Amino acid sequence: MKLRSFRLRIALLSTALAGSALVGFGAVSWFQIYNAQISRLDAQLLNQLIRATRSPKRERWQFYGDSLPYAFGTNTKIPIALLVLDANGNTLYQYNEVSADKDVNRLLVQRLELTPVPPPPKREPPPKPESTNPSALPPPFIRPPQPRFVTQQTATESWRIGAAKFPNVQVAIAVSLQAVNQQMATIHNIFLVSIPGALLLVASGAWLVSGSALRPIGQLTGVIQQVTVKGLDQRIPIGTTDVEFVELIQVFNQMLERLERSFTQASRFSADAAHELKTPLTILQGELERTLQQVKNGSEMQQRLSNLLDEVRRLSGIMRKLLLLSLADAGQMSLYLVEVDMSELLIEMVEDVELLAPHLSVQIDITDRLRVQGDRDLLIQVLQNLLSNAIKYNLANGWIQIHAHRIQTTLHVTIANASIDIPVSHQERIFDRFHRGDRARTRKVEGIGLGLSLAREIARAHRGDLTLDSTSNGQTAFTLTLPITKKGEGGN
Template sequence: MYFRTRIFTISILTVSAVLAVVVTLSWSRIMKVELDHLDSRLCMEAKRIMPKHGINSPPPNLLMSKDRELSGSKLIDDLVDKLRVSSSEQLMILVESNKDGILTKSKGDDVQHIISNLNWIDADISEPPSSKRSEPLCQYAFFEHQNNQWRASFYQTPTTQSFMAVDVAATNRELESTLQSTIIVVIPFSLLLSILGAWFIASNTIRPINRLHKSMALVTQKDLSHRLPEHKEDKEFKLLINTYNTMLNRLEESFQQTSRFTADAAHELKTPLTVLRGKLEQAVNCENPSQLDLNAILDEVGHLSAITRKLLLLSQADSGSMALHLEPINMTELLDELTADMELLSDDLILHCSIEKNLILKGDIVLLRQLFNNLLVNVMRYSIFDKGVSIQTNLTGTTLEIRISNACQPISNEVRNQLFERFYRGEPDYTQGISGSGLGLSLAKEIARAHGGDLILEPSENDVFSMRLLLPIVK
């Protein structure tokens, strides 16, 4: 199903449901108001038909027969019109005097029996009317008679009382007829408006999505620089656009990094391969085997092997598949061993070590040795020996913190921000004559992260290089 169709359908169903609820509630409210008005009209008519000029004086237009039953057609017609009923069969009337008895009553029904069985529901008086009351009183009741619902009123004075009831079915039929005639006009018009409104809502909702679709279609593998515009969009779509543009930024950065990594890797591998090829060609053409420089060939092979291993580890880190063979490692002994090797490699190196005893954690001994070798070789290559190298350890909670800092040639902030990029070795003037592939620091950072830690370049003066290694203690 199309998104536009779904929105259109939901809008139609919502409007239809609201319309049905409104009609139902309106019908209930109209019925209640109409019945309240009917009670008031019944009370007024019951009061009107009572004698006003003495007990023996009949009400206006009320004709009396010998059996005192109602026979005045004019009064009936008047009540039928005012109470909006279709015939006199839908009316009950009783007028009674304390002295003369029944003055008039409806034909056919035992009105007195009906009155005696009613439960009056006046808000103030819950008992039936009594002739002992000194003030006129009108009460209301509803009852069922001959399978129809009736509303009744009872009006009383100290000497007379009148009862009047009407079949509610007449009122219901009138209201239903009015409602049906209204619905015939309102429902089609409402449905038409709801259809137009739903289509308008669906079209306006889908329009930003169409714009996004057209903009996204411009983004290709060869052109990731296109970004979606944010102007004139709703807040929700702006959030979506920001998220999409951020994703494109990451993708573009990743593609650029991959392309740069591939080019740098090819360049780094090209040099030892070229040297190795030259040495092998020389060996093939050399008539005197004693003149072969096998050590140079082995050095190039070792250099090539080291680069290949680092590239393999970095690719595993990128894919999240760097395998760790965890085992308990005494970091104190490992650091002591590596710092002793540093002192053997250089007599001029001033080393300041502050290593705590019995630092035990679980890790991959081969990878951690690779990590520290990369860091310490970096220190050996770029440090100013007579100014010293500092190695400090600190155990805080469940984290082992190792700080390695050394004095060096001034390094700009721009260079510092790129030191963890692969194959980046800094400014050429600074690295001239120093061997390396530019993979050491990036590989060390990935190994630290694979162990659940991190390698951070700490802020320092431009002539000081300080690294902070964090490793979790897992016992």
């Protein structure tokens, strides 16, 4: 089954949304910064092209070319190229000393060829002359050039080129985009580092925030895990809970309240029924025993009374087990704690097994002086139940193995026997009350299916447990675990 985590999905979705926003913001920001850099460079190119109209004399082009690197706010290491032609296309001045890229001159010529010729200058209508000299006219007004700016690539450089034509001169300037590209590469690297870092922070924050938001669900899970027959009184406080979870918690608390009430009624009924039946069964058993003594030995009446007495004793045993189970369910099973030597108990019971089932091979591995604090009578009942099952459900001429040893502060008692394989469906229900592997519930194997359930409840009342081992084929093994307290410590 594929596992799914709502908290993980919230964190991933938040990270995906934040990542999309950050990547989109980074891309838009990068292009905006790049366009701003290009626009600033174009403005500088336009200023220099306009400045070229103020230096029409041939002898001043050298000074104009040498001042270009400083005019662009760079040093002489940044490639800059300048080409000045006259109106007939003859070269007046060429500046390309820094760059080793000779293809830029070809690009400058191409740009000048593609640049349109400006319209002839228009003369502004003269104002009314204050003097009477008709020849005192103002100089013609020359429109600012309309340059074309393009980015072109050569074999080694990227260039931003601006070109303009004037009536008496043609000027083209190319500036390397090396500095701009370096700045944009730096910004790109900053984004590559900052965006993943920001996404990591977003993912961590979303994980923490979702965990905080789902804390009431965790509280519900914790309470559900504690809901046993002894934990039905658990309730989740609503005082500090978010509004969205209040209704859910209220419904859950109400469900626990109904379960507690129903279980209390059922447990009280079982205990009351066991108590009420205990007295008449005791009386009936006494009357049968007294009547049995009065009838003739070997008669048919004696046989019938003997069968009835066996059934009454069996019914009394059922009532006694039900009473113990009802006390365990209510958490009221009282234990008379004393120091119990489990090694001695097991040795004594092994002797009984050898007498009751001489056809079975009994193998023991019991460590000496395994002492625990417990109720001796109840622990004897647990061991008797396990050994009784090992005898009843054994194979013909089978075997029984008893292992008892200490692991750190825990006593482990394992009782295994040869048997047919238990189906998986029965393994899951083997501790259920009134469950038996024999579906027909015949009398071939005595029992009503309460022994293992009661044995596990007694073990848990001693802060231990009783489990069915996952063993190999052809055997069944149960392991009883009990804590060894300091008073119950013994040598190995």
